[in-house]
Amino acid sequence: MSRSARVSIPQALAYRGGQPMLAWLLHRIAGIGIVLFVGMHVFAGFFLYAIPGGTANTIANALTSFYESRPVQVFVLFAVLYHGLNGLRIVVLDMWPSLHRYHREAMWVQWAVFLPIFLIPAFLIALGVKVG
Amino acid sequence: MVTQAGAARRSRSKFELYMWFFTRVSGIFMMLMGAYSIIYANLMGGRGVMDAGAQTRWAFFPISFHVSSTKVELTPNFQNPFWQFYSLLLFAFAATHGANGIRVILKDYVRHPVLLAWLNAMVFVLWLAVMGAAVYLIFAAQGA
Numbered sequence: 001m002s003r004s005a006r007v008s009i010p011q012a013l014a015y016r017g018g019q020p021m022l023a024w025l026l027h028r029i030a031g032i033g034i035v036l037f038v039g040m041h042v043f044a045g046f047f048l049y050a051i052p053g054g055t056a057n058t059i060a061n062a063l064t065s066f067y068e069s070r071p072v073q074v075f076v077l078f079a080v081l082y083h084g085l086n087g088l089r090i091v092v093l094d095m096w097p098s099l100h101r102y103h104r105e106a107m108w109v110q111w112a113v114f115l116p117i118f119l120i121p122a123f124l125i126a127l128g129v130k131v132g
Numbered sequence: 133m134v135t136q137a138g139a140a141r142r143s144r145s146k147f148e149l150y151m152w153f154f155t156r157v158s159g160i161f162m163m164l165m166g167a168y169s170i171i172y173a174n175l176m177g178g179r180g181v182m183d184a185g186a187q188t189r190w191a192f193f194p195i196s197f198h199v200s201s202t203k204v205e206l207t208p209n210f211q212n213p214f215w216q217f218y219s220l221l222l223f224a225f226a227a228t229h230g231a232n233g234i235r236v237i238l239k240d241y242v243r244h245p246v247l248l249a250w251l252n253a254m255v256f257v258l259w260l261a262v263m264g265a266a267v268y269l270i271f272a273a274q275g276a
Contacts, residue, residue, distance in 0.1 A: 028237065035230040038192075039262055046265035049273040077188055087159045094156075124184035 019107050027086045030079035037076050041067045074122045081118050085110055151232050158225040165222050166191035192226070193219055216270050223266045231259040 007015075015021070044063035051057060066072060089110050093099050099106070173182065173190045182190065194215055234255050242248040 031230070031233045032237070035234055038226075039230070039258070042262055042265050042269070045269055050268060073185055073188075080188075080192075084159070084163055088163065091156050091160065121184040121188060125188075130183050 019104065023086055023089075023107060023110075026082055030083040030086075033075060033079040034083060037067065037072060037079075070126055070128065073125050077122055077125065078118055081114060085114050155229055155232060158229045162222065162225050162229070165218070165225075169194040169218075169222075192222070219270050220266065223270070224263065227259055227262050227266070231255050 017024075040063055044060040044067065047060035048057065048064065089106050093103060093106060170187055170191050173187075173194060178187075178190070235252055238248060238251050238255070242251060
């Protein structure tokens with residue numbers, strides 16, 4: 001509840017929350033990013049299939065080629081994986097509160113799991129490696 | 133008056149509790165269902181012919197036209213009521229999880245109650261629209 005809190009932007013930027021703040025911020029950015037990009041992609045797909053031809057199709061095609069561009073694909077991959085793994089960490093720590101003693105270690109474990117399963121497909125997508 | 137307000141607050145907090153619980157459960161379900169989609173697509177002939185992007189896309193929406201370039205045999209394996217229902221369930225989890233997340237974020241940053249109510253109504257309308265689009269894409273756009 002930030003309803004009564006008034007924090008100026010310089011104050012907010014000066015706040016050094018470290019790892020937990022970074023996790024919260026990335027979780028929120030990733031969540032908003034998924035809603036924006038994937039929601040847009042679903043609507044574009046709907047217009048492509050539901051309304052053949054017409055002006056809506058031009059917009060839908062533009063949105064589709066934007067969504068399928070490599071930076072957006074890599075961002076969506078990052079967002080989905082980070083949001084999922086961070087959410088899993090939160091669920092596990094909430095379920096077994098005694099594990100909160102190791103909440104910092106849990107973040108490092110999370111990075112250790114996240115980085116390989118994000119970076120390997122991200123490189124393959126960014127380099128456009130095709131299979132088969 | 134007092135009891136009414138108390139009841140409203142109680143039901144409000146019940147709603148928050150249910151949404152909190154739903155967020156956890158749907159998050160875990162989305163991960164398990166995505167993993168199952170990838171594994172099944174690879175077992176059904178996707179291994180070696182799906183590139184990294186197709187693998188990741190398949191996780192979220194395992195329905196015929198989504199990854200048509202991957203040479204997975206779709207017609208017997210994925211164009212059936214089980215996978216249609218599976219996709220709809222996965223999508224409903226995702227859309228509701230996302231809409232609720234946006235509602236929580238709006239509550240954090242929007243202080244004006246009337247504006248907040250309008251924005252929440254807009255989120256609800258967008259949720260309905262995206263669910264309608266998904267129902268069309270899953271059940272009506274087959275083979276398009």
